[in-house]
Amino acid sequence: MNQLRTTGTVKIVGAGLLGTSIGLALRQAGADVVLADQSKASVALAVDYGAGRAATANDEPALIVVCVPPDQVAEMVERELAASPRAIVTDVASVKGEILESLRAAGVPLQNYVGSHPMAGRERGGAISGRADLFFTMPWVLAIHEGANPAAVAAVEALALDLGATPIRTTPEAHDRAVALVSHVPQLVSSLLAGRLVGAEASDLALAGAGLRDTTRIAASDPKLWLQIFAANSGEVASILKKLSRDLVEAVSALDNLDAPGSLAKLGELMAAGNAGVAAIPGKHGARNASYSQLIVLIDDKPGELARLLTEIGEIGINLEDLKLEHSPGAQIGLVELYVLPKVEVALAEALVARGWRLAG
Amino acid sequence: MNQLRTTGTVKIVGAGLLGTSIGLALRQAGADVVLADQSKASVALAVDYGAGRAATANDEPALIVVCVPPDQVAEMVERELAASPRAIVTDVASVKGEILESLRAAGVPLQNYVGSHPMAGRERGGAISGRADLFFTMPWVLAIHEGANPAAVAAVEALALDLGATPIRTTPEAHDRAVALVSHVPQLVSSLLAGRLVGAEASDLALAGAGLRDTTRIAASDPKLWLQIFAANSGEVASILKKLSRDLVEAVSALDNLDAPGSLAKLGELMAAGNAGVAAIPGKHGARNASYSQLIVLIDDKPGELARLLTEIGEIGINLEDLKLEHSPGAQIGLVELYVLPKVEVALAEALVARGWRLAG
Numbered sequence: 001m002n003q004l005r006t007t008g009t010v011k012i013v014g015a016g017l018l019g020t021s022i023g024l025a026l027r028q029a030g031a032d033v034v035l036a037d038q039s040k041a042s043v044a045l046a047v048d049y050g051a052g053r054a055a056t057a058n059d060e061p062a063l064i065v066v067c068v069p070p071d072q073v074a075e076m077v078e079r080e081l082a083a084s085p086r087a088i089v090t091d092v093a094s095v096k097g098e099i100l101e102s103l104r105a106a107g108v109p110l111q112n113y114v115g116s117h118p119m120a121g122r123e124r125g126g127a128i129s130g131r132a133d134l135f136f137t138m139p140w141v142l143a144i145h146e147g148a149n150p151a152a153v154a155a156v157e158a159l160a161l162d163l164g165a166t167p168i169r170t171t172p173e174a175h176d177r178a179v180a181l182v183s184h185v186p187q188l189v190s191s192l193l194a195g196r197l198v199g200a201e202a203s204d205l206a207l208a209g210a211g212l213r214d215t216t217r218i219a220a221s222d223p224k225l226w227l228q229i230f231a232a233n234s235g236e237v238a239s240i241l242k243k244l245s246r247d248l249v250e251a252v253s254a255l256d257n258l259d260a261p262g263s264l265a266k267l268g269e270l271m272a273a274g275n276a277g278v279a280a281i282p283g284k285h286g287a288r289n290a291s292y293s294q295l296i297v298l299i300d301d302k303p304g305e306l307a308r309l310l311t312e313i314g315e316i317g318i319n320l321e322d323l324k325l326e327h328s329p330g331a332q333i334g335l336v337e338l339y340v341l342p343k344v345e346v347a348l349a350e351a352l353v354a355r356g357w358r359l360a361g
Numbered sequence: 362m363n364q365l366r367t368t369g370t371v372k373i374v375g376a377g378l379l380g381t382s383i384g385l386a387l388r389q390a391g392a393d394v395v396l397a398d399q400s401k402a403s404v405a406l407a408v409d410y411g412a413g414r415a416a417t418a419n420d421e422p423a424l425i426v427v428c429v430p431p432d433q434v435a436e437m438v439e440r441e442l443a444a445s446p447r448a449i450v451t452d453v454a455s456v457k458g459e460i461l462e463s464l465r466a467a468g469v470p471l472q473n474y475v476g477s478h479p480m481a482g483r484e485r486g487g488a489i490s491g492r493a494d495l496f497f498t499m500p501w502v503l504a505i506h507e508g509a510n511p512a513a514v515a516a517v518e519a520l521a522l523d524l525g526a527t528p529i530r531t532t533p534e535a536h537d538r539a540v541a542l543v544s545h546v547p548q549l550v551s552s553l554l555a556g557r558l559v560g561a562e563a564s565d566l567a568l569a570g571a572g573l574r575d576t577t578r579i580a581a582s583d584p585k586l587w588l589q590i591f592a593a594n595s596g597e598v599a600s601i602l603k604k605l606s607r608d609l610v611e612a613v614s615a616l617d618n619l620d621a622p623g624s625l626a627k628l629g630e631l632m633a634a635g636n637a638g639v640a641a642i643p644g645k646h647g648a649r650n651a652s653y654s655q656l657i658v659l660i661d662d663k664p665g666e667l668a669r670l671l672t673e674i675g676e677i678g679i680n681l682e683d684l685k686l687e688h689s690p691g692a693q694i695g696l697v698e699l700y701v702l703p704k705v706e707v708a709l710a711e712a713l714v715a716r717g718w719r720l721a722g
Binding site: 119133138139141168185191194196197207214216238243245255267277310360 | 536
């Protein structure tokens with residue numbers, strides 16, 4: 001078990017998805033958690049879920065985690081720092097620079113504050129979507145400003161570790177630049193791309209494949225939340241979008257003048273840069289790991305077949321690293337994609353075929 | 362079993378991923394298949410794989426499927442129509458209008474030709490990546506030109522059905538317009554977005570999440586193939602990109618002038634259009650269907666646990682519509698996302714909890 005690092009009472013302000021998830025995880029780990037929210041119903045729900053107890057005027061929190069909507073964070077951090085002068089205060093907003101500026105402009109002493117940003121979320125919000133494992137293995141960014149007390153940094157890092165997250169130390173400026181590139185720009189581009197589908201013929205959209213689905217999935221995100229994020233990080237986002245806009249104009253110009261010298265070379269350059277860019281993304285979270293080998297098994301599409309396959313893989317004694325089920329409604333067979341370590345791929349394939357399973361390819 | 366509709370010998374010209382996959386599927390269904398390729402090694406490999414036998418001068422194919430690279434298709438179709446005047450000829454290129462124009466400009470009689478485009482592929486190419494199930498349940502577009510013989514259309518549709526694909530009848534023009542929107546523009550936008558990552562700090566990229574990965578996945582595609590596709594459909598692609606470019610300029614202008622009246626409203630409009638666009642994409646292939654309910658089960662990360670879960674779901678008697686395994690290397694637990702019809706969600710949740718499984722959330 002992961003021994004608790006956080007000491008004292010933790011107060012969570014804002015019992016939405018993130019606040020409730022933090023409370024659930026801390027309670028599971030044995031911490032004392034109190035919950036506050038301007039909505040009494042949200043607090044009651046989060047308490048019912050097991051995310052902590054309702055905050056009272058007598059609490060003396062050692063750590064306060066502000067989980068309110070982005071445009072209310074600065075004000076709430078200021079209020080909590082004033083109300084609990086000895087407590088460490090953090091927040092979980094997606095953009096850090098603007099909050100820090102607001103606090104500084106208001107003359108708030110900030111040695112006990114450290115902004116943070118857990119890189120985790122779900123498409124659905126609210127206490128009801130809270131999950132104790134939401135932060136498990138995900139990056140948790142500490143955006144450390146000049147003047148932050150090292151003890152405050154340590155307390156927030158302890159919180160991240162208690163939640164199973166991977167703490168990453170950086171500055172508010174570097175954080176905002178990074179998330180503009182890896183999160184905010186992809187969001188806006190995905191939204192613009194999906195927006196181009198509005199008004200398209202249904203028969204055209206019927207040809208949509210995995211490429212369109214993947215590139216537009218996050219376009220389903222909540223505009224209200226994202227407007228706050230874009231507004232808070234508009235400079236960094238606009239700066240990258242301007243470069244992207246230039247690339248786009250060059251691509252259009254090349255397509256419009258295919259016979260002109262250099263047009264195809266320009267398109268080729270842009271495509272090759274795309275290859276290089278995607279290759280530069282590290283790690284695995286949320287993606288199939290290319291370092292696993294894939295086996296595809298065809299199974300009858302009926303209850304029990306997948307269980308029978310996995311039972312036999314268990315008997316063979318090989319651990320699956322990942323698994324994906326491709327199920328086509330109305331079809332008689334399904335495809336099961338098994339991901340295993342390369343060194344056991346051949347052994348698993350042979351054992352499955354020997355047991356009568358059909359492998360694709 | 363799916364009874365064979367295709368009659369006579371099928372000749373496949375080009376033993377790459379698509380040609381080999383078509384051959385494998387037709388052979389499995391019992392058809393007579395001959396393979397031709399300018400590379401003898403490719404033919405030999407495809408023959409070894411079971412995709413058919415090597416073509417000879419004595420073959421009298423009833424159906425010829427041209428699977429060569431896009432820029433060689435028109436010439437090959439012309440050659441095959443001349444060599445086998447009684448055969449039906451189709452091709453599988455991603456853009457149809459330009460091929461048709463080339464053939465017409467060359468004065469080739471086209472009653473026995475029907476262009477087609479199977480909406481299927483893999484990131485890897487070559488005979489070695491061929492799979493008999495590549496087209497299973499995927500759309501197979503028939504791009505029917507004026508003057509095509511109905512018997513030719515029927516023969517190509519029979520081929521699609523024999524491969525387990527879903528035939529869709531349209532015109533070359535409508536096809537090219539549709540794929541520009543649902544395939545070519547998303548590809549180029551994904552490549553440009555990923556291209557912006559080149560030169561980024563590794564510590565910035567370390568914050569990448571599922572959103573960046575999904576939006577840039579197809580940016581790993583082969584530039585050589587895509588340059589041919591863009592070149593063949595440049596008009597349709599450029600036309601959509603110009604609209605996207607205008608949207609992008611508007612977004613940048615709004616970000617640069619956030620305090621100006623209407624700026625946030627404009628960004629909100631663009632985000633809302635993205636919501637509407639992604640909601641307009643039909644069906645399921647390659648995406649989680651939002652019409653299923655999701656249950657998340659925590660399991661111990663060891664061989665046999667997933668099998669035990671699925672065995673019990675089989676005992677409960679509920680059919681899974683989809684399943685996703687979230688496995689974190691080194692972790693003691695895994696998350697299994699179960700997708701079921703909404704009407705059985707509560708029953709399954711209750712039965713699993715009663716059997717001692719831990720549900721998340």
